[in-house]
Amino acid sequence: EAAVTQSPRNKVAVTGGKVTLSCNQTNNHNNMYWYRQDTGHGLRLIHYSYGAGSTEKGDIPDGYKASRPSQENFSLILELATPSQTSVYFCASGDQGWGNYAEQFFGPGTRLTVL
Amino acid sequence: GDSVTQTxxxxTLTEGLPVMLNCTYQTIYSxxxxxxxxxxxxxxxxxxxxxxTDNKRTEHQGFHATLHKSSSSFHLQKSSAQLSDSALYYCALSDRGLSGSFNKLTFGAGTRLAVCP
Structure with a gap:
């Protein structure tokens, strides 16, 4: 069974503060992803990575940075948090090879509230 | 870019009735x-x-869907809804890079299914 964990599970931050969301996967997948989930918008991709040292912008990268220091870990960083970034954040991992359906395995999510 | 549109x-359905959640997509990828x-x-x-696979039915856990490239659709169906089917359902489209490797998924906005007794 695929294993993706996230920390913290819940976070309350102040406007202008720095927030770091962490993700760890034990699947040895090359690809990792950060999404935010909002009612009416579904899952929107923020940043993703093909492997250690790489990060790519997703569909809504503004206001977010990402870091992939190792195969297992992928962080999402909000340097200056704003109330509009209040959301549920999901990390996912997936494989990428030919013939593979690229199923993504999601972590449990982090609920972030920015006051 | 790619896009996915869902019901x-x-x-809201009564238990035992059929389920159909619509999904259509747009992509430049063939x-x-x-x-x-x-x-x-x-x-x-x-x-x-x-x-x-175009026009081939795929099934899992009582649900089924058929990809129709002619109409860019991938509707989710089930013959008889159960209370446990109540959930949020997302249709998603893969973006496959030039190298042939999978890049990312584009998700629809989601459809919430509520099955009532």
């Missing part, structure tokens, strides 16, 4: 991969169905 908002993910309350999304 909007909330679908061989898209389509997915249905399901998310139950307080859980994370998980894969329900996947397909890349």
């Amino acid at each position: 909007e908002g909330l679908v 061989n898209p991969f389509l997915f249905w993910y399901v998310q139950h309350l307080n859980e994370s999304p998980r894969l329900l169905l996947k397909s890349f």
Whole structure:
């Protein structure tokens, strides 16, 4: 069974503060992803990575940075948090090879509230 | 860019009635991969169905879907709804890079299914 964990599970931050969301996967997948989930918008991709040292912008990268220091870990960083970034954040991992359906395995999510 | 459009908002059904959740997509890629993910309350999304073969029915856990490239559709169906089917359903489209490797998924806005006794 695929294993993706996230920390913290819940976070309350102040406007202008720095927030770091962490993700760890034990699947040895090359690809990792950060999404935010909002009612009416579904899952929107923020940043993703093909492997250690790489990060790519997703569909809504503004206001977010990402870091992939190792195969297992992928962080999402909000340097200056704003109330509009209040959301549920999901990390996912997936494989990428030919013939593979690229199923993504999601972590449990982090609920972030920015006051 | 790629886009996915789903049945909007909330679908409410009585237990035992058939389920159909619509999904249409737009992509420049001629061989898209389509997915249905399901998310139950307080859980994370998980894969329900996947397909890349035109006009072939794919089934899992009582649900089925057929990718129709002619109409760019991948509707999710089930013959008889159960209370446990109540969940949020996402249709998603894969973006496959020039190298042939999978890049990312584009998700629809989601359809919430509520099955009532």
